[in-house]
Structures are given as structure tokens and as C-alpha cells.
Amino acid sequence: PKLLVQAAILQHIDLSSSIKQMTIAAPLLAQTAQPGQFVHVKGAGHPEPLLRRPISIAGVNREAGTLTLIYRIVGKGSAMLAALKPGVDLLDCLGPLGQGFALRGEKPLLIGGGIGIAPLLFLAQCLCPLPAEIIMGGRTQGELTFWQPLFKDACQHIHVTTDDGSLGVKGLTVDILPQMLARHFDMIYACGPQPMLRAVTAIAGTHRVPCQVSLEERMACGIGACLVCTCNTESGAKKKVCSDGPVFWAEEVLL
Ligand code: FES
Numbered sequence: 001p002k003l004l005v006q007a008a009i010l011q012h013i014d015l016s017s018s019i020k021q022m023t024i025a026a027p028l029l030a031q032t033a034q035p036g037q038f039v040h041v042k043g044a045g046h047p048e049p050l051l052r053r054p055i056s057i058a059g060v061n062r063e064a065g066t067l068t069l070i071y072r073i074v075g076k077g078s079a080m081l082a083a084l085k086p087g088v089d090l091l092d093c094l095g096p097l098g099q100g101f102a103l104r105g106e107k108p109l110l111i112g113g114g115i116g117i118a119p120l121l122f123l124a125q126c127l128c129p130l131p132a133e134i135i136m137g138g139r140t141q142g143e144l145t146f147w148q149p150l151f152k153d154a155c156q157h158i159h160v161t162t163d164d165g166s167l168g169v170k171g172l173t174v175d176i177l178p179q180m181l182a183r184h185f186d187m188i189y190a191c192g193p194q195p196m197l198r199a200v201t202a203i204a205g206t207h208r209v210p211c212q213v214s215l216e217e218r219m220a221c222g223i224g225a226c227l228v229c230t231c232n233t234e235s236g237a238k239k240k241v242c243s244d245g246p247v248f249w250a251e252e253v254l255l
Helices: 027-032 076-082 114-127 147-151 173-181 194-206
Strands: 003-014 019-025 038-043 053-061 066-072 090-097 108-113 133-138 157-162 187-191 211-214 230-232 238-240 247-249
Touching (some): 019 076, 019 090, 038 076, 053 076, 066 076, 066 114, 108 173, 108 194, 114 187, 133 173, 157 173
Parallel strands (some): 108 133, 187 211
Antiparallel strands (some): 003 019, 038 053, 038 090, 211 247
């Protein structure tokens, strides 16, 4: 069930110069949220409905009744979110929304690019104690260092790539994917920019490893009503990223 709540902001911190982490009190959402789902949020009391932004759920603590959201400041909506103060402002939060990841297999490989790493954190927590590994990629060291301690307990190995070689292997996540797949992973979960997902889908297909992709699409309503977020599928039908996704089987969508 989708809920609309006004959540108290418990913590709101900078993870890097452009990425923030917000923890909110939302016990009902925390009970039902699944990895890969998102919430559609804005500052409570803000009159501008178009400023709602879809944010991935990066962690859930069901006992404490809290949700952790990690987002990048990219424009007006997210900049307004970034200004919200714990203990003062409330977050107007619609969710949990969308179809999340199907948890299958025994040896999962997670692949995240940029802010697409955020939903994989919640996923990695849910996959425990399976021996999950993650490939995370970004442009520079500064984009990635803060993720490593967050994934340390949930993933057995963390593999890092950066465009400029300032951390881990110089190159893209997909550059090291073929050699990783020689180690018999039985499920790939990927989230990141479209070119990355396209390359992951192709390599997963060649190696016959089932693969789920989470699409980062521009959204407006977030609930399947406006059709802003449609994507094309193998069958020719259009699907809505916000309500049919954001997670799809890789062979299902045309990237
Ligand atoms: Fe409106 Fe998906 S955002 S239908």
C-alpha cells in the first residue's frame, strides 16, 4: 500500500559535496518498503507540487521505524530538499513506490554507477548473509570513498572503478565485468546511467547470467498517471518506469 506521510527528519548529513543522506521516521513505510523501491518527496507544506522528487530507498531499519534516503543535489527540487533541517522541517513522503528487485540466486553481483549505488545499499542489506559482491563506479575518488564503509558489512568484496583512476581500477564498471563473471555469479543487480545498464545487459546476456536493472528515469507524478517516464520494451509495449519499474528484467526493456 502507498502511504502519504509527513515524516520527521532525524538526521541529514553530507556524504560528499553533492550527495546527502537523510534519515526519517516513517514506521509504516519502513514495515513494507522493499529494496529497489523509491519514495516521492518534498518539503512538507511546500505549495509547489512539481518539486516532488523521486529518491531511492537506501536503507530501512524496521525495528526503529526509519528510512534512509541518499540523493544527489542536481536541481531546484533536490536543492530544496538539501536545505531541510532535522528537528525543524518535515518531509512530505509518498511511498513506498514502484516494483523493487526480485531476490533470487545464491551468489549475487551488484553493479552501481554514481548515485545509482544508493538503492543497492538497501538491496545488499536484504541479501545478507549471501556472499554478495559489488562493482561501484564513479568519475573520481571523491564520488566513491564514502560508499565503501557503508557497504563494508553487507558485501564480501567491493570492487571500485573510477574514470580518472584516482581510486581502484581506471575505467568503467563494465570493463571489469567480463572477468568477474568468470566466477559464476548467478544474479546481477544493476543501477546507474543508461549507457552502463545497456553494457551490463549485453555482457550479462553473453554470459547467460540473469540480470535486473533499475532505471533512473525522469519522473513527474511517480504513480503511473502522467506517462512522463515511459520506456520501450522488447514486446513493443510501453512500460512506466515509476509503477511497472523502476526495476525490470534486463531482457524485458530496450535501453
Ligand atoms: Fe507519471 Fe511515471 S512519473 S507515469
